[in-house]
Amino acid sequence: MLKAIQNLGSPTTITTATTVGFVAYFYRLKPPHATKTSAFVSNSTSPQSLLSFYSPRTRPTKPLLFLTRKTRSLEPVRAHSTRPESRMDGTSSSSSSVAAQSSGSARKINFCQWCGGQTKHDIPDGEEKTRAICTVCGKIMYQNPKMVVGCLIEHDNKVLLCKRNIQPSYGLWTLPAGYLEIGESAAEGAIRETWEEAHAEVEIVSPFAHLDIPLIGQTYIIFLAKLKKPHFSPGPESLECQLFSLDDIPFDSLAFSSMVVTLKLYIEDVKAGSQKFHYGTINKRPGSSPSDTHAYTLDHHLQS
Amino acid sequence: MLKAIQNLGSPTTITTATTVGFVAYFYRLKPPHATKTSAFVSNSTSPQSLLSFYSPRTRPTKPLLFLTRKTRSLEPVRAHSTRPESRMDGTSSSSSSVAAQSSGSARKINFCQWCGGQTKHDIPDGEEKTRAICTVCGKIMYQNPKMVVGCLIEHDNKVLLCKRNIQPSYGLWTLPAGYLEIGESAAEGAIRETWEEAHAEVEIVSPFAHLDIPLIGQTYIIFLAKLKKPHFSPGPESLECQLFSLDDIPFDSLAFSSMVVTLKLYIEDVKAGSQKFHYGTINKRPGSSPSDTHAYTLDHHLQS
Numbered sequence: 349m350l351k352a353i354q355n356l357g358s359p360t361t362i363t364t365a366t367t368v369g370f371v372a373y374f375y376r377l378k379p380p381h382a383t384k385t386s387a388f389v390s391n392s393t394s395p396q397s398l399l400s401f402y403s404p405r406t407r408p409t410k411p412l413l414f415l416t417r418k419t420r421s422l423e424p425v426r427a428h429s430t431r432p433e434s435r436m437d438g439t440s441s442s443s444s445s446v447a448a449q450s451s452g453s454a455r456k457i458n459f460c461q462w463c464g465g466q467t468k469h470d471i472p473d474g475e476e477k478t479r480a481i482c483t484v485c486g487k488i489m490y491q492n493p494k495m496v497v498g499c500l501i502e503h504d505n506k507v508l509l510c511k512r513n514i515q516p517s518y519g520l521w522t523l524p525a526g527y528l529e530i531g532e533s534a535a536e537g538a539i540r541e542t543w544e545e546a547h548a549e550v551e552i553v554s555p556f557a558h559l560d561i562p563l564i565g566q567t568y569i570i571f572l573a574k575l576k577k578p579h580f581s582p583g584p585e586s587l588e589c590q591l592f593s594l595d596d597i598p599f600d601s602l603a604f605s606s607m608v609v610t611l612k613l614y615i616e617d618v619k620a621g622s623q624k625f626h627y628g629t630i631n632k633r634p635g636s637s638p639s640d641t642h643a644y645t646l647d648h649h650l651q652s
Numbered sequence: 653m654l655k656a657i658q659n660l661g662s663p664t665t666i667t668t669a670t671t672v673g674f675v676a677y678f679y680r681l682k683p684p685h686a687t688k689t690s691a692f693v694s695n696s697t698s699p700q701s702l703l704s705f706y707s708p709r710t711r712p713t714k715p716l717l718f719l720t721r722k723t724r725s726l727e728p729v730r731a732h733s734t735r736p737e738s739r740m741d742g743t744s745s746s747s748s749s750v751a752a753q754s755s756g757s758a759r760k761i762n763f764c765q766w767c768g769g770q771t772k773h774d775i776p777d778g779e780e781k782t783r784a785i786c787t788v789c790g791k792i793m794y795q796n797p798k799m800v801v802g803c804l805i806e807h808d809n810k811v812l813l814c815k816r817n818i819q820p821s822y823g824l825w826t827l828p829a830g831y832l833e834i835g836e837s838a839a840e841g842a843i844r845e846t847w848e849e850a851h852a853e854v855e856i857v858s859p860f861a862h863l864d865i866p867l868i869g870q871t872y873i874i875f876l877a878k879l880k881k882p883h884f885s886p887g888p889e890s891l892e893c894q895l896f897s898l899d900d901i902p903f904d905s906l907a908f909s910s911m912v913v914t915l916k917l918y919i920e921d922v923k924a925g926s927q928k929f930h931y932g933t934i935n936k937r938p939g940s941s942p943s944d945t946h947a948y949t950l951d952h953h954l955q956s
Binding site: 456457458459460461462463464466467477480489490491492493494495527528529530531532533534535536552553554555556558560562563565567569571623624625627629648650651652 | 760761762763764765766767768770771781784793794795796797798799831832833834835836837838839840856857858859860862864866867869871873875927928929931933952954955956
């Protein structure tokens with residue numbers, strides 16, 4: 349299960365991200381020094397005007413790899429969650445629009461979690477990005493992307509999917525996956541999530557995909573796995589669990605773009621008769637509907 | 653560069669982690685449902701007595717995959733940092749023992765970063781792990797492992813290493829690597845870190861390794877890369893940068909176990925004439941010296 353809401357940035361003129369489901373409207377700048385892009389579905393074109401948002405604080409001689417928080421920030425983006433918002437933020441609200449409380453933006457951190465002092469938002473000495481800095485104890489609140497780990501379970505030439513019993517994407521299908529916890533490995537986390545969502549005991553077969561979604565601060569780590577016993581049943585976060593043959597995968601009813609990408613790559617590998625490890629970056633096509641899980645590009649696609 | 657101190661847990665009787673350098677003493681429980689282990693260097697034996705630390709709150713029917721924070725916590729562990737502590741916690745102290753301020757443990761979070769309210773540490777409804785919960789606004793402070801991204805740069809049958817100009821592991825050699833920032837992909841982050849530490853412009857060739865270090869809440873993502881131009885020079889965090897032939901890699905002077913593992917796997921692949929993608933978990937051998945970067949096991953080693 350995905351337990352935390354993750355959001356990025358603070359209000360900006362660059363882009364408007366919605367809070368509906370996983371996908372969000374955003375523009376993605378292609379850095380000058382990024383690796384070559386292999387568009388998987390289609391190519392997005394980043395508006396040239398956005399180049400002006402590269403940080404003026406970036407060292408002139410340094411490759412401009414990404415926007416700094418000083419100059420690029422976003423509306424809060426609501427990312428994966430397998431819990432209603434009322435559970436995710438610890439309040440009783442069940443509104444699907446509740447999203448801002450766990451923003452990934454340093455600008456959103458108002459207090460020091462260690463001493464309770466108020467924060468200021470500035471660029472620390474020797475750094476280049478704006479951070480939340482405690483005005484009392486001086487500590488810096490770093491924030492980093494989170495890993496979502498899951499299993500693509502192969503059984504009798506079929507794959508196991510779970511129909512979500514929770515928002516966002518209630519009623520849509522997903523691979524069992526959720527946030528990696530501190531203290532567990534990615535493989536352990538994927539096994540745990542599979543148990544929680546499908547009550548299936550699995551053995552990891554191999555790493556399959558690493559998919560970054562930079563603008564919502566998430567990285568999907570997906571493993572190929574097999575059932576240790578031919579049993580599964582929906583956990584509390586799933587309405588049902590079902591094995592699908594590759595021809596019957598409900599691509600129009602998948603919960604997230606990351607699942608669309610993962611399953612398409614898997615089918616390609618199966619058809620090619622060659623299992624690979626895939627790395628790539630999922631970027632939403634500008635202007636596309638947030639609920640359109642097919643409106644993405646898979647950039648920097650590399651295989652091993 | 654690695655910008656944040658990461659620590660795990662709160663004081664406990666299970667293990668004592670040191671704050672010297674990257675590695676720490678710890679015991680690692682092997683979960684009943686973990687994948688099969690391929691010990692890379694040697695096998696560690698988890699004390700049976702530690703099994704009692706599995707959480708009693710874990711559902712009886714659920715695989716016991718890992719210890720919950722309710723029952724397993726650690727002394728603060730100081731993990732990678734490429735900044736002196738005086739910079740990392742925003743204070744003027746330069747003591748190498750400063751480590752507790754950015755603990756990864758929910759127990760260490762005393763205040764809500766959104767509203768400033770005091771936190772309590774309890775298991776939220778529907779969850780199984782102790783979290784820091786704001787007593788004022790009710791929000792839950794989730795904490796998750798962080799990704800460290802870096803490049804293994806191949807050039808003329810040599811690899812590029814940087815001698816660290818900062819603590820921890822001052823004067824020891826490392827691949828250029830550091831924490832992934834929100835807003836960038838892992839590949840972009842690895843390119844950025846390589847520029848910062850070696851002033852080298854690189855192109856990512858392929859993903860190479862995903863190495864979890866669960867008990868310090870870190871995951872290393874290493875890419876194979878090549879120089880776009882045959883130029884490099886030490887950045888401010890490096891004393892020098894140098895290309896090493898595989899026979900000359902200074903294994904006894906490497907900064908971190910993760911670098912030992914990565915470079916050994918790479919050499920094995922080169923000798924085998926087959927480049928692979930590696931997944932694995934690095935666990936410190938119980939009782940070994942924290943400064944012994946070779947005192948580890950590589951568990952759950954899988955290749956694609």
